[in-house]
Amino acid sequence: MGRHETNNTRNYQGSRLQVVTAGAAAGLISRFMIAPLDVVKIRLQLQSHSPSDALPHKKQGPPTASSPVYKGTLRTLRLIVANEGITGLWKGNVPAEMMYVSYAALQFTTYRSTTVFLHQTIGEGKLPHAAESFLSGAAAGATATAATYPLDLLRTRFAAQGNDRVYTSLRRAVADIGRDEGFRGFFRGLVPGLAQIVPFMGVFFAVYETARLPLGTLKALPWGSGDATAGVFASIVAKTCVFPLDLVRKRIQVQGPTRGRYVHKDIPEYAGTVRSIRRIVAAEGVRGLYRGLTVSLLKAAPASAVTMWTYERALNFLVKHGEEESGDAA
Template sequence: MVGYDPKKKLTELDYMFAGSASGVITRLLCQPLDVLKIRFQLQVEPVVRNVAISSKYRSIFQATNLIIQEEGIKALWKGHVPGQLLSISYGLAQFTTFEVLTKKSANLGITQKWDVIVHFMCGSISGCTATFVSFPFDVVRTRLVAQSESNKIYKSVPDAFHQIVKQEGPLVLYRGMLPTFMQVGPHAGAQFMFYKIFDKIYKNTVKTDETTFTSSTVAGSLAGFFAKIVVYPLDLIKKRLQIQGFKRGEMFGENFICNGMFNCMSQIYKREGYRGYFKGLNASLVKAVATSALYFSSYEMVCEAIQIYRTT
C-alpha cells in the first residue's frame, strides 16, 4: 500500500486521512519514549551508571522511574497535545506527498527500474515537506517536555506559542531547521527505502504478494532501526538548538548554550566528546522501531480499510 500501486483506488483525501490517523495512533502509544529521548538529548552531563557522577538520567529504566517519582506518570505524556498536532500534520503531509510523487514517477516509467532509489528520493522530499509544515509544533513540544512540573514556564500549548513569539520572535519557531532538513531528508528517504527493501524480503521469504499487518510491522520496524542510526546526531543537535533562550531549571542539571548549528556541534564535542552526539540513542532506537512499525502498519491498515469500504 505504501507508494503507488495501480490496484489502489484511493484519492488524495484518503491518503491525507490515513496519514493523519497513523500519526495519531503512533503518537498516542509512543509518546513516553519520545519524552525519554528528549530528556537524554538535552542532558549535558554524561550518561553513565556510576552514581558517583552527578548525571540525572543514567538509563532508560532509571529515567522512567525518576520522572514518575518526581513528576508523576502523566509526565511521560508531557507535550502530548503539540506532539499530536505535530504527528497529524506530519503524517498528512508526508504520506500524501509521497503517494503523489511515486504516482508521478510510475507514470513517467521510472519506478519499475529504479523503485528503491525512487522511494528514497520521494521519501526525502516528502519528509522535508512534512517537516516544514509541522516544525513549529515540534519546537513547542520540545519546550514543554524540557520544562519541569514544579517550574512551569508555559501553561499550555497556546501559551507556549504566545510567549515564544512575543519574547523571542516568530522565527524561533523554525530554529533548528537546517540540521532538521539535513536529518529528515536522508532519514525519511532511508526509511521509505528500507521499508521497500524489507517488505520485499519478507514477502519473498513467506512467498506472498499480499500486504499484511505482520509484513508492514516487520518491514517498518527494521526500516526505523536502520534509518535512525544513520542520522541520529543531527536529531540531537536540533533538540539542543530548540531550547536556546529557554532556562529549564536547576533540577535538570547544566543548561546548554550555543550559537548556531556548527557552534553547537563544536560545543558538544569539546564538553561531552563524540559520545555526546549519541545521548539517548538507546531510547531513540526503541522509539524508532516501535513508532516506525506502528506508523507504516497503521497507515497500511487504514488504507486497506478505506479500500474495502469503497468496494462494498
C-alpha cells in the first residue's frame, strides 16, 4: 500500500469506540482552551452597535445606556473581566463542553462511517480525494450540528448574559425555554446553522486533507506538525467563507421573550436567514455581517489545530494500544 493510501485511511481506521473516544477527547481539550475567545466572539456578534454606528448616516441608532460597547479582542476581554470578573470569560462553558464533546465524537464518527460507506458503494479511489473529503465532512457537520443544536443555543444564551442573569442554572434554562418557547425554541437559528456547517465542514476537510500530505514532509512548521498546520489553514479558509451565517445564527438564537435581558439590551428582532441578512446589511452595512471575525479566526486556528492534533494522536494511541492488547491475548 502506497503512502497516499496509508494516510487516506488514517481518518477512519480503528473501532467505532476508539473513534468516539478520540473525538470526544479532542473536543473537550479544544473547548477548554478557547472558551474565553468564544465568549468574546459571541458578545461582538450580538452587538448591533459600535462607536461608528452613532454617525448620522447610519440607520441603526447608538447603543442604549445599559448596553456596553465592545471593540477589539483584548479590550473586550478586559471589559468583561472588569465588569463581570474572570469567570465571565467562561460563561456558557458547561453546555459548550457538553456540545463540543458530543459534536466532536459525532463529527469524527460520521466522517469515518460516511467514508467507509462511499468506499463500499462507489469503490475506494473512484471519487477524487477532495470530493470524498467534502462529502464526508458535510455529512459529519450536518449530523453533529442538528444533534447538538440545543446545547449550542444554551451556550450562546449563557455567554450573552451579563451580571443580570437571565438563567440561574442549566436546568432552569432548559425548563424556562421549554415552558416559554416550546420545543422549537431550542432550535432557533438551526437553518443558518445547517447552511453554515455543511459548506464549512466540506471546505475544512477538503482543504485539510489536501494540505496535510504535503505539509507532513516539511520541517520546522509554525504549529509543530503537518496535521496541526493543515488544521489551522483549513479552519481559517472555511470560517471566513461562512462567517455571516454564523453571525445570523447567533442573533436568531437570542430571540424570544428574553431578547431584551442580555448584556446587549438593544438586540433587534430577527426572523429568517435571508431577511436577517438584509436587515443587518441595511442597518449596519456589509461590515455588520463580519462583527467578531478577527477573534473568530484567532479562536478557530488554535481550536482546530488542537482538535485535529489531539484526535490524530489519541486515535493512533488507542489503535496501537488495542493492537498490543490483542497481541498479548494471542
